[in-house]
Amino acid sequence: MKLANLIGQRFKEKPADCVIDSHALMVRGGFMKYVGNGIYSEFPALRRITAKIENIIRKEMDAIGGQEVLFPVVLPASLWEESGRYESVGNELVRFKDRNGSNHVLGMTHEEAAVHLVREYAQSYTKYPFMIYQLQRKFRDEARPRAGMIRVREFTMKDAYSFHTSQEDLDKYYELCFKAYNRIFQKAGVPEVITVKSDSGMMGGSVSHEYMLLTPVGEDTIVICNECGYRSNMEAAENRVENNTDAATAELQCIETPDCKTIEDVCAFLKSDVESSCKAVVYQKNSDDKFVVAFVRGDYEVNETKLRNLVGEEIHPAVITEDDCLVAGYIGPYNISSEAEFYLDVSLEGIAALVAGANKEGYHYTGLNLKRELGDVSYADISKVKEGGICPCCGKRSITIKRGIEVGNIFQLGTKYTKSMDMQYTDENGKSHYPVMGCYGIGVGRLAASICEAHHDEYGPVWPVSIAPWEVHICCLRADDEETKKTADGLYNSLLNDGIEVIYDDRKIRPGEMFSDADLIGAPVRVIVSPRNLKESSVEVTTRDKSVKEMVPVENAAEYIKELRSRLFAEIESHVENF
C-alpha cells in the first residue's frame, strides 16, 4: 500500500470534541470519522485493525469448538416478546414499525435469535454441548455515547452463545471460554487485560466476569486486592466493614441541629465522628414511586447496583417534596415513616452510639444504638468499597480502586432464555429439559480504541504488531532523489513479495510531515531510506516504541526487517497461555 493512495486524511490539530487521547489520535490519524452521535465510519487503516482483531477472535472461538453464524440486525418484536425483553428493556432497544405496521427491534444482543436458531436442531441430548458465535454490528441507543469509539451506539461485537445439558457442563465450558478470552487479549497485544467479577445486569444469570483494560479514563471502577488477587467491578464488589463494637453506648437523645442537611454539616455541628454517623440516601421504585431509603455509615457511599438487586426492581434517585412522608435532610432509621421501605448497610452494624436523622425537621438523634432501638434488624451490603478497605476474600486491608474499560464479558445465563422461549431437549430417558446457556461478548471497535488508549504516546498510537494496520512503514525521505527512490522501491517490493504488510510513503513531501504521519499511523516497524543513510549504504530501522534503532546495510535490510517482525510476533506469543 502506498501512503499516497491511503484513503483518510491525517492532520495536526486536535478536534474540539475529543476528550481522551485515543479518540483524538484515531480521528487525527485518519482511522475513523464521526458520522453522528455515537456513530462512526472506519477508514481503511482502522478497518485493517478491526479485521485482524476479528480474525484473532475467530481463531480462538473455533479452537474451543465454536461455529460461526450470522443473525439478522432487524428482529421481529415477537421474538423479544417471547423472552419478555420487548417490555423489560429500556430505550436503548430501538423499536420500530415496518410498512405493515408490525413491530421490530434492532438487535442489541442476540440471546433470542440464538435460541430461535437452534431450538429445533437441538431437541436431542446427543447434540449437546455446542457453541455458536457471530461477528456483527449492533445498535444500542445509549443515553450518552462518549470517548470516541469506546462508548458508541453502533458497533461491531463478537457474541457467542453456548448450550449445555447441565450446570456442570456449563461450568466446564465457561472455564474454557475464560481461557480462550485470555488468549484473545494476549494475542491482540494486551496481556495486561484482567478479569473481574461483575454484576449480571439486564442479561440475567448468576456467574459473570468482565475483561478490563486498566486505564485512568476507563468508565468502570474496579476493586483490586493487592494481597490475594481478588478483583471485582465496583458494582459487584462485596463491602466488608469492621466497627468497634466495644465502644461505650450512650443515652438516646433528640438534639436540635438547625440547617444541618448533610452528614458533614451534622458532624461538624455536633463535633462528632463521621464514622459513627448514619447517612440516608433516598430512592424511589420506578414502578410505583414508593420510597426506598438506604442507610449507610456517613463515610460510605451507596452502591446503587447492589441496592437495586436487593430491592428486586429498578429504582431512581428520589425527589422529596413537602408533603411526602420523609423529611429531607433529617431522615434516620429510628421512628421512620412506615410508608418507606428501608435498608441498613453492613457499615452500620455494631456501632454503639450513632448520630442519625430524627425524621423531624431540624433534629438528629445522638446515642442511637440500632440493636437497642430497633431490635434484631438485618444488615445488607449496599455500600461501595473504599480505597484501603477490607478484602472480602483474604480479610486484609489491602483494597485499591482503579479504573478500566470493559472490553469483554462472559456470563452464565442459566435457563432464563431457554425457559421463556420454550427450548427443550429430550434426555436419554425420554425426559424433557431446558438447556443451560452461557453467553460471551467482545466489543471489537472498543477493543481497538482501548488498545490505542493504553498504548500511545503524544504523537500517535503504538499498535501491537498483531493488530497493527501495517507491520512495516517505509519512509522514502527524498523521493526526488533517484538512488533513494530506487532503494526504497526495491525494499518495498522485496518485503511485499515476502508477504509482509507494508505501508510505503514515497510522497514528495518534507521529512517532518512524513515522520508525523508515520507516528499517527503507528506501524510497529519503521524504515527510513534517505540520501544521508545511503551515504553509508544503509537504511535506518526503528520500532514505533523506540526500543530498536539500527542502521542496517541496504543488502541486509529486507532480511533484518523480516527478522525484527518475527521477533515482535514472538514477543506477543510469549504472553499467550496454552490450554
Next chain:
RNA sequence: CGGCGUGUGGCUCAGUUUGGCAGAGCGCUGCGUUCGGGACGCAGAAGCCGCAGGUUCAAAUCCUGUCACGCCGACCA
C-alpha cells in the same frame, strides 16, 4: 431526563458585549525556493455564520422558537 456549554470555509478558532463589506491560522489547487520532526514566498478556490420566524434602513451580532452536538449527572453493557 436534569445542569452547564457550543454551533462561523474541510479542521482549529476570532468576530457577538456596543448591529454597519465575512476574518485568521492550518488544510486544499498552481508556481517557485527548500528538504532528517508538520519550512517559506507568490497566486488562487472554498462560507445559507445550525435552522425558522421577528425587530431594524441594515442582523453572524438583538429577540422568540427550534434543532444538533459536547461536557457533568441520571440511565445502561
